[in-house]
Structure formats: C-alpha cells, structure tokens
Amino acid sequence: xxxxxxxxxxxxxxxxxxxxxxxxxxxxxxxxxxxxxxxxxxxxxxxxxxxxxxxxxxxxxxxxxxxxxxxxxxxxxxxxxxxxxxxxxxxxxxxxxxxxxxxxxxxxxxxxxxxxxxxxxxxxxxxxxxxxxxxxxxxxxxxxxxxxxxxxxxxxxxxxxxxxxxxxxxxxxxxxxxxxxxxxxxxxxxxxxxxxxxxxxxxxxxxxxxxxxxxxxxxxxxxxxxxxxxxxxxxxxxxxxxxxxxxxxxxxxxxxxxxxxxxxxxxxxxxxxxxxxxxxxxxxxxxxxxxxxxxxxxxxxxxxxxxxxxxxxxxxxxxxxxxxxxxxxxx
Amino acid sequence: xxxxxxxxxxxxxxxxxxxxxxxxxxxxxxxxxxxxxxxxxxxxxxxxxxxxxxxxxxxxxxxxxxxxxxxxxxxxxxxxxxxxxxxxxxxxxxxxxxxxxxxxxxxxxxxxxxxxxxxxxxxxxxxxxxxxxxxxxxxxxxxxxxxxxxxxxxxxxxxxxxxxxxxxxxxxxxxxxxxxxxxxxxxxxxxxxxxxxxxxxxxxxxxxxxxxxxxxxxxxxxxxxxxxxxxxxxxxxxxxxxxxxxxxxxxxxxxxxxxxxxxxxxxxxxxxxxxxxxxxxxxxxxxxxxxxxxxxxxxxxxxxxxxxxxxxxxxxxxxxxxxxxxxxxxx
DNA sequence: CTGAAAGCGCTTACAG
DNA sequence: CTGAAAGCGCTTACAG
Numbered sequence: 001x002x003x004x005x006x007x008x009x010x011x012x013x014x015x016x017x018x019x020x021x022x023x024x025x026x027x028x029x030x031x032x033x034x035x036x037x038x039x040x041x042x043x044x045x046x047x048x049x050x051x052x053x054x055x056x057x058x059x060x061x062x063x064x065x066x067x068x069x070x071x072x073x074x075x076x077x078x079x080x081x082x083x084x085x086x087x088x089x090x091x092x093x094x095x096x097x098x099x100x101x102x103x104x105x106x107x108x109x110x111x112x113x114x115x116x117x118x119x120x121x122x123x124x125x126x127x128x129x130x131x132x133x134x135x136x137x138x139x140x141x142x143x144x145x146x147x148x149x150x151x152x153x154x155x156x157x158x159x160x161x162x163x164x165x166x167x168x169x170x171x172x173x174x175x176x177x178x179x180x181x182x183x184x185x186x187x188x189x190x191x192x193x194x195x196x197x198x199x200x201x202x203x204x205x206x207x208x209x210x211x212x213x214x215x216x217x218x219x220x221x222x223x224x225x226x227x228x229x230x231x232x233x234x235x236x237x238x239x240x241x242x243x244x245x246x247x248x249x250x251x252x253x254x255x256x257x258x259x260x261x262x263x264x265x266x267x268x269x270x271x272x273x274x275x276x277x278x279x280x281x282x283x284x285x286x287x288x289x290x291x292x293x294x295x296x297x298x299x300x301x302x303x304x305x306x307x308x309x310x311x312x313x314x315x316x317x318x319x320x321x322x323x324x325x326x327x328x329x330x331x
Numbered sequence: 332x333x334x335x336x337x338x339x340x341x342x343x344x345x346x347x348x349x350x351x352x353x354x355x356x357x358x359x360x361x362x363x364x365x366x367x368x369x370x371x372x373x374x375x376x377x378x379x380x381x382x383x384x385x386x387x388x389x390x391x392x393x394x395x396x397x398x399x400x401x402x403x404x405x406x407x408x409x410x411x412x413x414x415x416x417x418x419x420x421x422x423x424x425x426x427x428x429x430x431x432x433x434x435x436x437x438x439x440x441x442x443x444x445x446x447x448x449x450x451x452x453x454x455x456x457x458x459x460x461x462x463x464x465x466x467x468x469x470x471x472x473x474x475x476x477x478x479x480x481x482x483x484x485x486x487x488x489x490x491x492x493x494x495x496x497x498x499x500x501x502x503x504x505x506x507x508x509x510x511x512x513x514x515x516x517x518x519x520x521x522x523x524x525x526x527x528x529x530x531x532x533x534x535x536x537x538x539x540x541x542x543x544x545x546x547x548x549x550x551x552x553x554x555x556x557x558x559x560x561x562x563x564x565x566x567x568x569x570x571x572x573x574x575x576x577x578x579x580x581x582x583x584x585x586x587x588x589x590x591x592x593x594x595x596x597x598x599x600x601x602x603x604x605x606x607x608x609x610x611x612x613x614x615x616x617x618x619x620x621x622x623x624x625x626x627x628x629x630x631x632x633x634x635x636x637x638x639x640x641x642x643x644x645x646x647x648x649x650x651x652x653x654x655x656x657x658x659x660x661x662x
Numbered sequence: 663c664t665g666a667a668a669g670c671g672c673t674t675a676c677a678g
Numbered sequence: 679c680t681g682a683a684a685g686c687g688c689t690t691a692c693a694g
Contacts, residue, residue: 003444003473005671016681021673031679048445052392053671055383056686063426071415072625077408084402084429093446095394096425098415113334114379115424142334223611248612255614280554281579281609283586294403336687347665352689362663384687387670 004045013041063093065117069126074276075293079123082297090305105135119308125151125194145307149300159316161300168289168322169202176241177210185215187244196245223252230256247272251282270329284328291322335376344372394424396448400457405607406624410454413628421636436466450639456482456525476638480631490647492631499620499653500533507572508541516546518575527576554583561587570599578603582613601660615659622653
C-alpha cells in the first residue's frame with residue numbers, strides 16, 4: 001500500500017500541490033474556504049507529509065540528535081525521559097547515538113551531522129574531556145546548535161543545563177561538619193567524570209575550611225567490584241560519615257558497613273548525591289541530595305528548541321536548584 | 332559553512348555524480364582506478380552523503396523506529412542498550428518514540444510511519460493490548476517490518492523476541508514447592524501487563540499441580556505506595572516465600588518484612604524475576620531468575636535487520652534462555 | 663565502466 | 679490567494 005502523497009491530496013482537493021503545502025505550513029496565506037476543503041481531504045486520506053522529503057526541501061528535519069555514552073545508566077534514561085516529553089511537545093523527533101568505549105567522538109559526530117539533525121544534545125560526562133572540546137568546536141563550525149546536558153565544562157562557552165554539584169556537595173559536607181563529624185569520607189569513582197570533579201571540589205572546600213584533611217576513597221561504579229574495596233576500606237579506616245557521588249555506591253558501601261557490624265546512622269552516616277530509586281529501596285532508606293535529572297533533560301531540550309528556532313536566549317548556562325531529602329541514613 | 336555535497340566530490344574527482352554514488356553504493360561496478368581517485372577525494376573533503384537526500388532518493392532511510400511507553404524504566408533502557416549496539420553494527424540510525432499515558436498508539440504510529448523508518452521495534456508491554464493489535468495490523472498494512480521486543484502476544488502472528496516467563500515462573504515456584512514451602516505468594520502488579528500475565532500463569536500452574544490454592548498479592552510498582560500495602564500484607568498473612576514480578580517489588584517487600592522482624596531467608600524466602608542492579612544492592616542480595624534483557628534488545632534488532640534487508644528468516648518467534656542466580660534470599 | 667536525465671516528495675521564491 | 683517551476687542532494691534505470 002503506497003502511502004498517500006501531497007499530489008494525491010492536491011488532486012482530490014482540486015488545487016496545486018503548492019497550496020496543499022501552504023495549508024500545512026502557512027495556513028494564513030490560504031483562502032479560508034480553500035483551506036477547509038484541503039484540510040478535509042487531508043483528514044479523509046489520512047495524509048501526513050513525508051518527513052524525509054520535507055527535510056530535504058526545507059533543510060530542516062525537526063529532528064534532534066542525542067549523543068551519549070551509555071543508555072542503560074539510570075541518569076541517562078531519566079534525562080531521556082525529560083527530553084522526550086519536551087521534544088514531543090515541540091514536535092521534534094529524536095535520534096539517539098552512542099559513543100562506544102574507545103570510539104572517537106568525532107567519528108560519531110560526523111554521522112550525526114550527516115543525519116541532518118537540527119540540533120544536538122550531549123548527555124552526561126562520560127566522554128573524554130579533551131575530545132569533547134574538539135568535538136564541540138567542530139559542531140559549532142557546522143553552525144548546528146548544541147546544548148550540554150548534565151555536564152559542565154566551565155572553560156567552554158557552550159549552552160549548558162546542569163546543577164551546581166560543587167555547591168551541593170559543599171553544603172552537605174558542611175552540615176556533617178556542623179554536627180561535629182570529622183572523619184567524613186567522599187566515595188568517588190576511579191574514572192574521572194567532570195561532574196564528580198565538581199563534587200570533589202565542593203567537598204574539599206568544606207573540609208579545608210574546617211581545617212581538616214580531605215578524605216577521598218575512589219572505587220569502581222560496579223557493585224561486584226567496589227564491594228571488595230569497601231570490605232578493605234571499612235577494616236582499615238575510622239569512618240564517621242560518607243558522601244557518595246552515586247547512590248548505588250552509597251548503598252553498596254552501607255551494606256558492607258552494616259554487615260561488618262556498624263550501625264547506620266548511629267555509627268556511620270551515609271549520604272547519596274543523586275536520589276534515584278536505589279535510595280528508597282535500601283535499608284535504611286538513603287538520605288540524598290536530590291538532583292532533578294528529568295528536569296535537566298526537559299530544560300535542556302527546551303533550551304535547544306530556542307536555539308533551533310532562533311528565539312532569543314537570555315541565559316545560555318542554566319543552573320537548576322536541588323534540595324536535600326532526609327531519610328534514615330542520617331540523624 | 333555549507334557541508335560538502337556529492338557535486339563537490341564529483342567536481343574534484345572529475346567524474347559525474349553518478350560515479351560518486353556508485354563508488355559509495357556499488358563499488359564493484361566502478362573501475363578500480365576511478366574508484367581510488369574518488370575515494371581519495373571523499374576522504375580529503377571529509378564527505379559524508381546527506382542521509383536525508385539518500386533516504387528520499389532510495390526510499391530507504393536505514394533508520395529504525397523504537398516505540399516505547401517509558402524510557403526511564405530499567406528494562407527499557409537495557410533493551411535500548413542491546414538495540415543500539417546491534418544497530419550501530421549494521422549502520423542503522425535509531426529514532427525513539429514514546430506513547431504517553433492516555434495517548435492513542437495509532438496516532439504515534441502515524442508519526443512513526445511519516446518519519447519513514449525502515450522498521451519498527453515495539454518495546455515491553457505497557458501498551459494496552461487491544462490497541463496494540465490494531466496498531467500492528469496497521470503497520471503490517473503499510474508493509475513495514477515490525478518486531479516485538481520483550482513482550483509476547485501468543486495470539487498474534489508477529490515476529491517476537493522474548494523469554495518464556497511462564498516456564499521460568501513455573502520452575503522457580505516448583506523449586507520452592509519441592510523444598511516443602513506451601514504459603515508461596517506471587518507479588519504482582521495491579522495493572523495487567525502481558526508479561527506479568529505469563530508469570531502469573533506459570534505460578535498458578537505450579538501451585539495447582541501441587542494441589543494448592545494460588546496466592547497472588549497485587550500492588551503498585553511505586554515503592555512509596557507498595558510499602559503501605561506490604562505493611563498490611565505482612566501483618567495479616569502467613570508467608571513462607573514470595574516471588575515478585577519485578578526486583579524492585581521483591582526488595583521493597585523484603586525491607587518491610589525484615590523491619591517487621593522476619594528473617595530472610597530463614598522465615599521467608601524472596602525471589603525476583605529480573606536480576607537488575609537492585610538485586611545486588613539489597614541486603615541480603617536477591618536471588619533471581621536472570622532475564623537477559625540486553626540480549627533481548629540485541630537479538631530483536633538483529634531480527635529486524637533481517638526483515639528490512641529481506642533476508643530469509645527461519646524463526647520469527649525467538650525465545651531466549653534464562654537462568655537462576657542464587658543469592659542470599661533463598662536457602 | 664561512465665554519464666545524462668528523470669525522479670524521490672516536498673518547499674519556496676516568483677508571477678500573475 | 680493560487681499555480682508553475684526550480685531545487686533540496688541523492689539514486690537508478692537507460693544509453694552508450
């Protein structure tokens with residue numbers, strides 16, 4: 001069954017294809033009566049313009065490209081949730097692209113550009129920083145709007161939507177310090193993500209201001225690996241509180257600590273910096289800085305639509321607010 | 332900076348655009364010397380064919396459409412992981428579409444079709460069953476290949492990749508029965524997903540065969556809701572074991588049970604039917620039927636490529652194997 | 663093996 | 679307000 005084209009509609013409505021096109025794109029330029037007649041035929045035939053042909057003729061595909069490292073990561077899929085909802089609202093289609101481990105971002109980008117997207121969203125921060133810089137320069141040469149989503153390179157002048165992870169971590173560390181805690185560890189990852197770098201900075205600032213040496217323990221994001229790290233860690237260190245860059249790391253640590261005989265929060269307080277579903281499935285439930293990942297996705301997509309439609313943008317770097325959710329792992 | 336077109340390449344290589352096109356699509360039809368010359372220019376100019384123009388001219392977009400209810404659900408994003416990896420391997424681009432709560436699948440489908448995808452993948456089973464049937468009929472009328480991914484409508488003759496949830500649940504229930512357990516509850520959802528229907532069937536079969544009345548407790552997938560359900564549940568029932576359709580439900584139940592004074596697995600055994608990351612972040616770790624969600628995504632994408640490229644397909648309904656991972660919540 | 667030409671299904675100045 | 683025509687960047691028979 002060949003699908004119906006603009007010619008079919010034009011024929012049935014006894015107008016030229018130009019008029020049908022206008023009815024769809026500039027209805028105000030068409031005589032109301034003609035317009036109604038065409039609209040009726042469109043509905044009868046169930047006509048929908050071929051997006052590919054439209055894209056070629058108008059040189060706008062109404063499609064955005066999303067570049068990410070790993071879809072299955074919880075934050076990525078939540079970002080996607082926000083992005084999809086807003087994209088739907090503004091009638092944008094979404095193409096997704098992954099950068100595999102070891103693959104060159106620039107290669108992926110050339111594909112994205114060849115796919116003729118109207119704008120690009122970079123998700124998260126698992127992509128190597130220096131390559132990202134080059135990649136972004138390249139896109140900007142191509143004149144195609146980009147927004148960075150949940151990642152922040154301070155030194156780059158690129159539209160960005162994120163939260164102030166440094167401040168969040170600084171504040172939560174300070175709260176622990178004010179309670180009189182001293183042996184506060186930051187549980188971070190071995191691999192250096194820019195977002196985690198900001199968290200480390202905020203933590204270090206708070207500790208240093210309090211005259212204390214920062215205590216950072218780096219491990220893997222993989223539970224089956226960090227488990228062993230934590231078993232050693234807990235044996236050898238005196239720990240009063242931990243703040244983890246990811247909830248799953250916080251929960252993994254807490255489970256090991258409790259199994260080793262510690263009480264949470266009485267002996268050790270534990271805090272996560274995300275507020276994912278892990279936080280409400282742990283026992284006790286995890287206190288968290290709540291980072292609005294869905295919103296970051298939604299806002300970044302909205303920002304991108306502004307650039308694509310050449311609307312005026314007053315703020316190109318948007319920082320969303322966060323808040324703290326107190327649960328059972330803190331006093 | 333306007334991007335380079337096939338004309339630029341043709342000009343620089345002193346051939347016609349037809350030859351450039353052939354070099355890219357049917358290299359064997361081009362004289363080796365000419366081919367090398369063109370290839371060299373392509374590399375120099377960094378030429379990549381405009382995917383949109385190519386799609387229009389060839390009526391193949393090398394793009395697949397993925398239709399889903401909710402990206403942020405863990406199983407969806409894992410399916411996507413498998414899909415993306417295989418799609419990349421076969422050079423397919425991916426467009427994602429969501430069906431919002433209350434939205435008509437047919438409306439979404441008309442968009443998908445207008446976007447000119449070469450094939451469609453339906454993810455999971457959150458879409459209303461009767462509407463799905465109509466939707467699938469519609470696509471098949473449009474002659475566009477479809478594969479169902481991690482969902483199975485027995486009564487529909489549509490290519491499908493899934494696992495045998497009924498058998499898996501039957502077997503795990505039987506194992507508990509053989510240990511002498513009788514008060515074995517199935518924790519399912521209030522909303523009826525087809526996949527869960529299969530799980531219920533397998534469970535009921537095992538219980539009935541053992542001469543026992545099936546014991547099904549239905550609750551919400553939302554932890555903040557099912558928590559209260561479980562508090563009542565545990566007060567009023569005698570429970571020896573539970574099997575949950577989702578890991579998060581299993582963990583949520585287990586936390587309530589332990590807080591109420593029960594020991595797991597001594598008093599109550601708990602089993603999940605997914606094996607997500609939740610299973611290794613619970614205390615104790617959750618015994619699970621391990622369902623290979625990534626693989627389901629990968630295999631379904633591979634199957635779809637076969638249909639799109641008109642390769643011969645020997646099996647249109649693929650059932651992947653699963654296995655059981657014993658951890659701390661069973662004896 | 664190679665090129666000229668038609669066509670994919672639209673949009674968009676340009677006339678009228 | 680409407681239509682004829684050119685063009686978007688490719689592919690693909692058809693000749694040669």
